Amino acid sequence: MPTIKDIAKAAGVSPASVSRVINNGPKVGKTTREKIKRIIEEMGYSPNANAQAINAHSSASVGLVLANLIDPFYAALAHGIEQVAARRGAQIFLNSCDDTKESERRAIETLLEHRYQSIVVHSLFLEDEELIRLAKSVPGLVLINRYIEALADRCVWFDDEMGGRLMAQHLVKMGHREIAVIAGESGFSSASQRIPAAIKELNRLGVIVHPEVVEVAPANYEGGQVAMQNLLASKKPFTALITYNDPMAIGAIAMLNAQGLAVPGDVSVIGYDNLMLANCIEPKLTTIHHQIGEMAVVATEMALSKIVMPPAIEKRHFKPHLVERDSVVLRA
Amino acid sequence: MPTIKDIAKAAGVSPASVSRVINNGPKVGKTTREKIKRIIEEMGYSPNANAQAINAHSSASVGLVLANLIDPFYAALAHGIEQVAARRGAQIFLNSCDDTKESERRAIETLLEHRYQSIVVHSLFLEDEELIRLAKSVPGLVLINRYIEALADRCVWFDDEMGGRLMAQHLVKMGHREIAVIAGESGFSSASQRIPAAIKELNRLGVIVHPEVVEVAPANYEGGQVAMQNLLASKKPFTALITYNDPMAIGAIAMLNAQGLAVPGDVSVIGYDNLMLANCIEPKLTTIHHQIGEMAVVATEMALSKIVMPPAIEKRHFKPHLVERDSVVLRA
DNA sequence: TTGAAAGCGATACCAT
DNA sequence: ATGGTATCGCTTTCAA
Numbered sequence: 279m280p281t282i283k284d285i286a287k288a289a290g291v292s293p294a295s296v297s298r299v300i301n302n303g304p305k306v307g308k309t310t311r312e313k314i315k316r317i318i319e320e321m322g323y324s325p326n327a328n329a330q331a332i333n334a335h336s337s338a339s340v341g342l343v344l345a346n347l348i349d350p351f352y353a354a355l356a357h358g359i360e361q362v363a364a365r366r367g368a369q370i371f372l373n374s375c376d377d378t379k380e381s382e383r384r385a386i387e388t389l390l391e392h393r394y395q396s397i398v399v400h401s402l403f404l405e406d407e408e409l410i411r412l413a414k415s416v417p418g419l420v421l422i423n424r425y426i427e428a429l430a431d432r433c434v435w436f437d438d439e440m441g442g443r444l445m446a447q448h449l450v451k452m453g454h455r456e457i458a459v460i461a462g463e464s465g466f467s468s469a470s471q472r473i474p475a476a477i478k479e480l481n482r483l484g485v486i487v488h489p490e491v492v493e494v495a496p497a498n499y500e501g502g503q504v505a506m507q508n509l510l511a512s513k514k515p516f517t518a519l520i521t522y523n524d525p526m527a528i529g530a531i532a533m534l535n536a537q538g539l540a541v542p543g544d545v546s547v548i549g550y551d552n553l554m555l556a557n558c559i560e561p562k563l564t565t566i567h568h569q570i571g572e573m574a575v576v577a578t579e580m581a582l583s584k585i586v587m588p589p590a591i592e593k594r595h596f597k598p599h600l601v602e603r604d605s606v607v608l609r610a
Numbered sequence: 611m612p613t614i615k616d617i618a619k620a621a622g623v624s625p626a627s628v629s630r631v632i633n634n635g636p637k638v639g640k641t642t643r644e645k646i647k648r649i650i651e652e653m654g655y656s657p658n659a660n661a662q663a664i665n666a667h668s669s670a671s672v673g674l675v676l677a678n679l680i681d682p683f684y685a686a687l688a689h690g691i692e693q694v695a696a697r698r699g700a701q702i703f704l705n706s707c708d709d710t711k712e713s714e715r716r717a718i719e720t721l722l723e724h725r726y727q728s729i730v731v732h733s734l735f736l737e738d739e740e741l742i743r744l745a746k747s748v749p750g751l752v753l754i755n756r757y758i759e760a761l762a763d764r765c766v767w768f769d770d771e772m773g774g775r776l777m778a779q780h781l782v783k784m785g786h787r788e789i790a791v792i793a794g795e796s797g798f799s800s801a802s803q804r805i806p807a808a809i810k811e812l813n814r815l816g817v818i819v820h821p822e823v824v825e826v827a828p829a830n831y832e833g834g835q836v837a838m839q840n841l842l843a844s845k846k847p848f849t850a851l852i853t854y855n856d857p858m859a860i861g862a863i864a865m866l867n868a869q870g871l872a873v874p875g876d877v878s879v880i881g882y883d884n885l886m887l888a889n890c891i892e893p894k895l896t897t898i899h900h901q902i903g904e905m906a907v908v909a910t911e912m913a914l915s916k917i918v919m920p921p922a923i924e925k926r927h928f929k930p931h932l933v934e935r936d937s938v939v940l941r942a
Numbered sequence: 943t944t945g946a947a948a949g950c951g952a953t954a955c956c957a958t
Numbered sequence: 959a960t961g962g963t964a965t966c967g968c969t970t971t972c973a974a
Contacts, residue, residue, distance in 0.1 A: 327724040328725060347688045625945090629968065
């Protein structure tokens with residue numbers, strides 16, 4: 279691949295002129311400009327973005343740290359980010375980190391090494407201190423779906439506790455008193471408060487949740503199946519089920535059906551996330567909606583604008599709401 | 611952010627030594643090495659990846675061009691790529707291109723400018739010639755889900771025509787003679803042959819498909835709904851439906867249900883892709899399975915190994931198969 | 943083992 | 959309008 283010097287030589291001009299042409303700069307004669315353009319075309323030259331970045335001291339793209347892309351929740355997040363990036367003509371440099379603290383750290387470090395000025399991080403495993411340390415050098419680093427006091431201006435997050443309470447309240451309102459719980463495994467325990475908040479609210483409403491009806495499993499469809507299997511094996515009765523998210527809810531429902539139990543006939547089930555999935559299955563899933571895409575958009579815009587002026591807190595702290603569909607019914 | 615010189619100065623050594631330490635190179639005294647390491651730590655230095663890349667004449671990451679991340683098909687593709695990349699310690703530089711030729715071109719060009727040596731492209735809009743031209747400068751550029759004669763060694767693709775035939779054969783085998791079709795909009799007409807192949811096969815089997823029962827819509831859930839609405843409005847009778855992909859099938863089913871028609875009771879429906887979704891809904895969707903993840907893996911490995919030796923064609927040309935579930939039944 | 947210095951590819955200031 | 963050249967941050971010979 280030719281360099282700017284090769285082009286300069288071939289065109290019989292200096293690298294400076296070629297550079298001007300590349301960047302549509304002024305101060306190049308019409309004829310020289312056209313000649314240079316022609317040569318560039320002919321030789322198939324394209325400027326080396328790395329060399330450019332070294333001079334510019336920054337990069338236009340946004341760096342993204344996410345666990346993976348297959349989980350619909352992350353996919354929705356990534357989609358929102360992608361939208362904003364595309365609109366701004368920015369690329370996305372993605373580092374997925376397969377659910378370990380170490381790879382999460384490496385992902386962020388790599389982004390820093392590339393001198394990305396805009397970074398969106400969804401961290402599940404790193405501790406506050408470490409994130410604070412890493413964020414220090416980049417004002418355009420924002421945390422998504424997480425709140426850290428010291429980094430409050432760079433955070434965008436859900437009110438997961440409220441979501442948890444909504445689940446609890448709805449089931450109790452529908453007359454359920456024997457409620458099982460399927461929690462999602464998540465490395466960093468405080469990553470989500472939705473399940474603890476739900477249980478707490480249940481207790482407050484006078485519903486005791488016995489440890490035997492609380493299962494923990496990977497936060498996906500298969501995890502939901504396994505958890506439900508264990509739940510059924512324990513023989514504890516329950517008329518309703520709280521789940522960590524929609525995929526788990528759907529997995530649990532599949533297992534219930536497989537064991538000859540009907541939803542919502544025998545067991546009411548409530549999900550979380552309101553993914554597209556939730557509206558496709560039968561019965562349509564009652565679930566908690568939160569603004570995943572909107573959150574991603576706000577986060578990305580903050581990152582790209584280097585948070586010169588973070589949006590008001592109401593714009594960054596998203597409240598969920600209940601979406602009532604068919605998977606929860608009044609207790610007979 | 612400090613540079614290598616700052617570190618060198620602070621440590622009272624030359625940049626060369628610091629460089630050696632960074633790269634775990636030999637020829638540095640034990641004590642010097644430790645001293646340098648300490649200073650690096652203290653000053654929070656991390657090498658500028660762009661400057662490194664400019665010397666290395668390449669980059670370890672893989673570039674990826676995809677339409678978006680929200681479509682489950684692309685998500686599955688991205689996931690496979692991500693897996694391989696993570697295993698190899700490589701990052702992914704993603705350029706999504708919102709369904710236009712121009713943005714697709716820009717996406718690839720950006721990757722070239724960054725001198726990525728491994729690039730995986732899913733192109734829907736660019737013509738063969740242009741892809742050939744772009745691929746010229748990078749041996750590690752591979753095309754996914756597309757076959758171009760001149761670039762045969764760099765292609766990985768599905769046998770979509772076979773998939774189309776399978777759909778047709780199955781429905782006919784199940785006794786259906788009045789079959790509607792929902793095709794997906796796709797910029798580049800020849801991007802997928804599954805629907806044309808299905809119609810052709812239907813004709814071969816003696817089933818005439820009238821233009822009035824062929825709808826075209828965006829290849830997603832909403833598109834499926836709209837298409838079905840139009841189909842029903844046309845009043846043409848049909849007992850079975852061929853769809854472009856699972857999301858469309860599921861959208862169509864939702865619309866059928868909404869209009870009081872049962873699947874598979876009144877209409878049998880067959881999907882394509884065998885997404886997770888297909889197994890979650892009720893009735894479980896009969897569909898065509900193809901190896902999306904496997905394809906992504908092969909493509910990425912080819913890209914990362916610069917295709918010194920492309921895998922045998924059987925490893926790169928994937929055959930689909932029918933997954934029989936509950937949405938297609940024998941015609942009464 | 944260590945350092946000096948010549949690149950790598952592009953930009954931008956200063957001359958002309 | 960052009961060209962010369964120092965510079966960006968790092969790597970890599972080549973000497974010492």
